Amino acid sequence: MSTAFETEGLVKRFGDFTALAGVDLAAEEGTVLGVLGPNGAGKTTMVRVLATLLRPDGGAARVDGIDVTRRPDEVRRRIGLTGQFASVDDDLTGMENLQLIGRLLDLRGSEIRSRTKQLLADFDLADAAKRTVKTYSGGMRRRLDLAASLMGRPRTVFLDEPTTGLDPVKREELWGVVRRLVADGTTVLLTTQYLEEADALADEISVFDHGRVIAHGTPAELKRIVGGQSIVVRPSEAGSIDAVAGLLRKFTGHEPESPQRGVLAVPAENELVFTAIVAELALAGIGVTELALRLPDLDDVFFKLTGHVTSSNDQKTEVPA
Amino acid sequence: MTAVLTAPAAPGLDAAAVKRPFALARHSLALAWRNLVKTMRNPEQLLDVTLQPIIFTAMFGFLLGGALAGDTAAYLQTLVPALMVMLTLFASIQSGTNFSTDLKSGLFDRFRSMPIGRSAPLIGAVLGDAIRYVVTIVVLLGFSYLLGFRIETDPARALAACLLAIGLGFALSWVFLLLGAVMKEPGSVQGIAFIVTFPLTFGTNMLTPTASMPGWLQAWMDVNPSVYAMDAARGLMVGGPVATPVAVTLAWIAGIIAVFAPLAVAAYRRRT
Numbered sequence: 001m002s003t004a005f006e007t008e009g010l011v012k013r014f015g016d017f018t019a020l021a022g023v024d025l026a027a028e029e030g031t032v033l034g035v036l037g038p039n040g041a042g043k044t045t046m047v048r049v050l051a052t053l054l055r056p057d058g059g060a061a062r063v064d065g066i067d068v069t070r071r072p073d074e075v076r077r078r079i080g081l082t083g084q085f086a087s088v089d090d091d092l093t094g095m096e097n098l099q100l101i102g103r104l105l106d107l108r109g110s111e112i113r114s115r116t117k118q119l120l121a122d123f124d125l126a127d128a129a130k131r132t133v134k135t136y137s138g139g140m141r142r143r144l145d146l147a148a149s150l151m152g153r154p155r156t157v158f159l160d161e162p163t164t165g166l167d168p169v170k171r172e173e174l175w176g177v178v179r180r181l182v183a184d185g186t187t188v189l190l191t192t193q194y195l196e197e198a199d200a201l202a203d204e205i206s207v208f209d210h211g212r213v214i215a216h217g218t219p220a221e222l223k224r225i226v227g228g229q230s231i232v233v234r235p236s237e238a239g240s241i242d243a244v245a246g247l248l249r250k251f252t253g254h255e256p257e258s259p260q261r262g263v264l265a266v267p268a269e270n271e272l273v274f275t276a277i278v279a280e281l282a283l284a285g286i287g288v289t290e291l292a293l294r295l296p297d298l299d300d301v302f303f304k305l306t307g308h309v310t311s312s313n314d315q316k317t318e319v320p321a
Numbered sequence: 322m323t324a325v326l327t328a329p330a331a332p333g334l335d336a337a338a339v340k341r342p343f344a345l346a347r348h349s350l351a352l353a354w355r356n357l358v359k360t361m362r363n364p365e366q367l368l369d370v371t372l373q374p375i376i377f378t379a380m381f382g383f384l385l386g387g388a389l390a391g392d393t394a395a396y397l398q399t400l401v402p403a404l405m406v407m408l409t410l411f412a413s414i415q416s417g418t419n420f421s422t423d424l425k426s427g428l429f430d431r432f433r434s435m436p437i438g439r440s441a442p443l444i445g446a447v448l449g450d451a452i453r454y455v456v457t458i459v460v461l462l463g464f465s466y467l468l469g470f471r472i473e474t475d476p477a478r479a480l481a482a483c484l485l486a487i488g489l490g491f492a493l494s495w496v497f498l499l500l501g502a503v504m505k506e507p508g509s510v511q512g513i514a515f516i517v518t519f520p521l522t523f524g525t526n527m528l529t530p531t532a533s534m535p536g537w538l539q540a541w542m543d544v545n546p547s548v549y550a551m552d553a554a555r556g557l558m559v560g561g562p563v564a565t566p567v568a569v570t571l572a573w574i575a576g577i578i579a580v581f582a583p584l585a586v587a588a589y590r591r592r593t
Contacts, residue, residue: 051434076436087427091359103351104437106344132362148431 004029004156004187011058012045019045021211027187034202035191041208043191047160051081063156080149080157087145088133094144095129105152119147139170156187195301214305226296226304231268234290251277348437349444356449370412370453374461394469401465402554403527406547409490410522412453414514417497420446421507440586447494454487473559482557485570489550492574495581502588521547546573
């Protein structure tokens with residue numbers, strides 16, 4: 001295994017604002033590095049430096065060992081970029097967009113044709129191939145965008161919040177695409193605001209805050225810091241809250257907390273505890289209005305790591321039981 | 322299904338990595354094709370270059386023709402070749418505003434992250450707008466023919482006059498691309514571009530002979546490239562001296578491109 005891309009002490013300032021304050025990252029070939037952080041943490045700036053779109057003010061960034069500022073054209077041959085905003089032309093058809101990229105990449109005519117056809121089929125866009133992108137839905141644009149960044153068969157792909165704004169079904173579809181890329185040996189840098197997404201795709205996760213990496217590790221290591229998932233119960237009758245608390249204590253060995261009035265939450269190391277508690281509640285005849293196995297979200301990660309909450313706390317990752 | 326996405330990766334990488342000759346020309350043409358397709362899919366973008374020749378020919382021809390040349394048709398013989406130069410310069414402004422709009426789009430981020438020449442998107446923008454010059458000249462010559470304008474030389478010279486006007490339009494496009502790369506809003510590009518274009522086009526002998534004009538204006542006309550282009554177009558379309566105005570116009574075209582093309586490319590690079 002060798003390093004696909006890395007940064008060392010990367011610094012980028014915009015006037016007085018420091019977007020990157022010394023970022024160290026590295027990803028092995030054929031892995032997914034998740035970069036997790038709220039809006040404004042520096043994720044996009046970092047992707048833009050790695051993709052040769054921004055010159056860093058300090059430190060170094062390399063793709064395949066090639067410095068992005070010294071030999072940008074060689075880096076550009078090796079990467080694919082899918083930005084936060086779909087980088088496709090609205091007035092061209094899906095097919096024309098891919099053909100244009102193919103021509104700009106100096107692919108041969110026959111290869112442009114076959115690759116365009118394959119990618120359109122792969123991304124479920126064959127039927128829409130001859131429609132202008134203007135008529136595409138948000139999910140279709142994202143898929144075309146991703147297809148365009150794969151025209152040149154890059155070994156390293158930068159995906160900057162590829163699922164932001166997509167509904168859960170479309171998000172799952174895109175995850176499938178990312179998994180297939182990695183299965184083929186591609187290295188992926190994925191930025192996201194969703195812990196769930198980083199957890200689902202990444203081999204390692206770097207957590208960003210204010211232009212710094214504040215934590216790095218595998219999803220499992222990170223979840224250990226955050227405390228993993230928790231069981232949340234809201235008894236239908238306030239009177240049974242003590243009984244429920246006792247039950248939770250008995251099965252998990254943790255003292256339940258009460259994040260809201262009438263709600264009990266307790267850390268759960270494994271899912272089996274959850275089913276056992278469900279069965280026990282039924283046996284004891286205790287009714288509940290809410291019962292959930294809740295995964296920690298970005299807010300939880302941040303709260304644990306920094307002691308403050310993120311400004312973007314509109315994303316909750318809840319798995320209903 | 323899986324194999325399609327990236328594998329076989331190594332051969333694909335090689336194919337992309339091989340430097341084939343004339344890369345800049347091919348990339349520029351591919352991007353010019355994109356601009357052309359975009360224009361054809363948004364025909365309202367051609368509305369200005371379609372209506373302007375009609376409005377200006379009718380306005381100047383009927384307003385001034387009788388007073389200055391006895392009748393409209395006679396006036397058109399001096400007006401139309403000069404108007405052709407003005408209209409191609411007006412048409413070239415759009416290159417700058419379109420470029421400014423493009424720069425704000427994610428698509429240009431993709432282009433910048435690809436191994437293509439840094440001047441290719443700009444050359445593509447300039448070449449892709451050739452359609453606008455062609456439309457404005459065809460409408461001008463067609464409409465003014467109905468009003469009595471006649472080419473007095475031969476088709477080859479008339480075509481040369483058209484190409485000269487288009488050449489000056491191409492050259493001025495680079496000035497507007499520079500504005501497009503430097504300024505944040507497409508709207509302000511258009512505003513500034515018109516301020517640049519007005520003295521170039523109206524500070525000329527397009528509408529009236531120079532004899533009646535004050536000295537400072539005549540001094541400006543001695544250097545204004547549009548004056549030479551207009552004189553050259555008149556000479557090539559209705560007869561008159563040709564050699565000097567054509568030579569000076571060509572020199573201006575070369576000079577403007579030599580100065581502003583590198584500046585525009587540098588400004589574009591600096592935005593990255």
